[in-house]
Amino acid sequence: xxxxxxxxxxxxxxxxxxxxxxxxxxxxxxxxxxxxxxxxxxxxxxxxxxxxxxxxxxxxxxxxxxxxxxxxxxxxxxxxxxxxxxxxxxxxxxxxxxxxxxxxxxxxxxxxxxxxxxxxxxxxxxxxxxxxxxxxxxxxxxxxxxxxxxxxxxxxxxxxxxxxxxxxxxxxxxxxxxxxxxxxxxxxxxxxxxxxxxxxxxxxxxxxxxxxxxxxxxx
Ligand SMILES: [Zn+2]
Numbered sequence: 770x771x772x773x774x775x776x777x778x779x780x781x782x783x784x785x786x787x788x789x790x791x792x793x794x795x796x797x798x799x800x801x802x803x804x805x806x807x808x809x810x811x812x813x814x815x816x817x818x819x820x821x822x823x824x825x826x827x828x829x830x831x832x833x834x835x836x837x838x839x840x841x842x843x844x845x846x847x848x849x850x851x852x853x854x855x856x857x858x859x860x861x862x863x864x865x866x867x868x869x870x871x872x873x874x875x876x877x878x879x880x881x882x883x884x885x886x887x888x889x890x891x892x893x894x895x896x897x898x899x900x901x902x903x904x905x906x907x908x909x910x911x912x913x914x915x916x917x918x919x920x921x922x923x924x925x926x927x928x929x930x931x932x933x934x935x936x937x938x939x940x941x942x943x944x945x946x947x948x949x950x951x952x953x954x955x956x957x958x959x960x961x962x963x964x965x966x967x968x969x970x971x972x973x974x975x976x977x978x979x980x981x982x983x984x985x986x987x988x
Pocket of ligand 1: 806807820824854855859
């Protein structure tokens with residue numbers, strides 16, 4: 770799954786676990802937590818393989834224990850944002866060591882990236898995230914002039930760097946050769962652009978809020 774899918778599904782799953790009446794969820798944090806498990810892409814040098822322990826629920830349960838003790842069920846949407854990455858996204862599109870440390874078996878449905886099914890899953894996630902954020906008021910908040918929106922810069926940078934990584938690394942994507950795949954690639958690229966625009970607007974609004982605060986200080 771692309772960072773796009775991991776991020777939008779992180780938001781959707783976080784909203785599912787936010788409880789009723791719905792706790793406010795901090796969207797930039799949820800989007801970043803949605804791709805956090807892929808930090809293991811940078812840990813190969815110290816011997817941690819991609820899709821292994823950092824893609825297992827037990828590992829994150831240990832990390833989240835202090836947060837559950839401090840914040841109780843309010844930590845749940847953020848935990849859901851992290852674990853959906855591999856229990857949902859990478860499990861469908863790929864395979865992961867979900868049973869670590871009890872077994873190093875790689876489990877998953879191994880749907881190919883940029884295949885029809887992958888693009889459908891990512892598109893549905895984007896559509897659901899749009900609907901949920903619209904109805905919950907989150908969309909209005911992330912597009913408002915608020916200093917917190919500056920932090921949207923982080924998921925924006927993560928999304929843009931993943932787009933650059935894939936644009937030079939297309940060769941790993943199967944099915945690219947046939948025409949259907951090209952249309953699917955076009956669709957997924959447009960979805961990346963749409964999400965990048967929303968995240969850029971939000972970051973811009975955060976920067977505007979900062980500028981306002983600074984201006985008020987000197988006038
Ligand atoms: Zn992953």
